[in-house]
Amino acid sequence: MSSAPTPSVGLVSFVGAGPGDPELLTVKGRKAIEEAGLVLYAGSLVPPEIVACASAGARVADSAVLTLEQCHSLVCEAALAGQAVARVHTGDPSLFGALLEQTELLDRDGIPWRVIPGVTAACAAAAAGGVSFSVPEITQSLIICRMAGRTPVREAERPGALAAHGASLAVYLSGHTAGELQEELLTALPGDTPVLCAHQVGWPQEELVWTTIGGMADVVAERCLEQQTVFLVLPGQGKKARPSRLYDKTFSHSFRDGA
Numbered sequence: 001m002s003s004a005p006t007p008s009v010g011l012v013s014f015v016g017a018g019p020g021d022p023e024l025l026t027v028k029g030r031k032a033i034e035e036a037g038l039v040l041y042a043g044s045l046v047p048p049e050i051v052a053c054a055s056a057g058a059r060v061a062d063s064a065v066l067t068l069e070q071c072h073s074l075v076c077e078a079a080l081a082g083q084a085v086a087r088v089h090t091g092d093p094s095l096f097g098a099l100l101e102q103t104e105l106l107d108r109d110g111i112p113w114r115v116i117p118g119v120t121a122a123c124a125a126a127a128a129g130g131v132s133f134s135v136p137e138i139t140q141s142l143i144i145c146r147m148a149g150r151t152p153v154r155e156a157e158r159p160g161a162l163a164a165h166g167a168s169l170a171v172y173l174s175g176h177t178a179g180e181l182q183e184e185l186l187t188a189l190p191g192d193t194p195v196l197c198a199h200q201v202g203w204p205q206e207e208l209v210w211t212t213i214g215g216m217a218d219v220v221a222e223r224c225l226e227q228q229t230v231f232l233v234l235p236g237q238g239k240k241a242r243p244s245r246l247y248d249k250t251f252s253h254s255f256r257d258g259a
Helices: 027-035 068-080 099-108 121-129 159-163 175-186 213-223
Strands: 012-016 038-041 059-062 085-089 113-116 142-146 168-172 194-199 207-212 229-233
Touching: 012 027, 012 099, 027 085, 027 113, 038 068, 068 085, 068 099, 099 113, 121 168, 121 194, 121 207, 121 229, 142 159, 159 168, 159 175, 175 213, 175 229, 194 213, 207 213, 213 229
Parallel strands: 012 085, 012 113, 038 059, 038 085, 142 168
Antiparallel strands: 168 229, 194 207, 194 229
């Protein structure tokens, strides 16, 4: 977060809109949109219903057709006029959200900003599918990653390399390379490893499709899941796990003595 706003400069709030369901927008995020003089939202990923709570006098603009410089120009104009700005991002702004380049420009121009977190697609997909990323004594980690595309990915961070840890994976921005993703994952995990393909999770047209690593590419092609799909790769899914120690009657902690 940058320094506190001066009376003459408005605060820019980067609002995590969540995956698409307006009811998954946080109370704090909604308040920032309601109080903003400018609401700039990523219309390619954020449904209009998310920003429908903007005040009647607010300017609401879709950033999908704008460049970084054009977005910054609009934000500067409003903030320097003393208006609050809501820069609305899909999911959580800190994850694949182009946050750094925007805040660097704001810092350069002396405009204060903050980040309001949102529900990211991986968590929304897990909730919709009723699955747990962590399975006691089987997998205790979640790795969020993506395939290389226009943005390169280091070899050590490619999904195939990360899958070797045996952790749960949430793979973003990779539906268009599902065949390559499948090949990478098969170098580290069995072909029958469960995968949940969550397409437009949180939207009215949400689609959840269960498959395996071995069947991923075919499912994506058959169901046209190339866009707005997050893949949950779940090595612990369906495996018999020991119950969590937290509620075990023999387990002592600061609030309870175990038997």
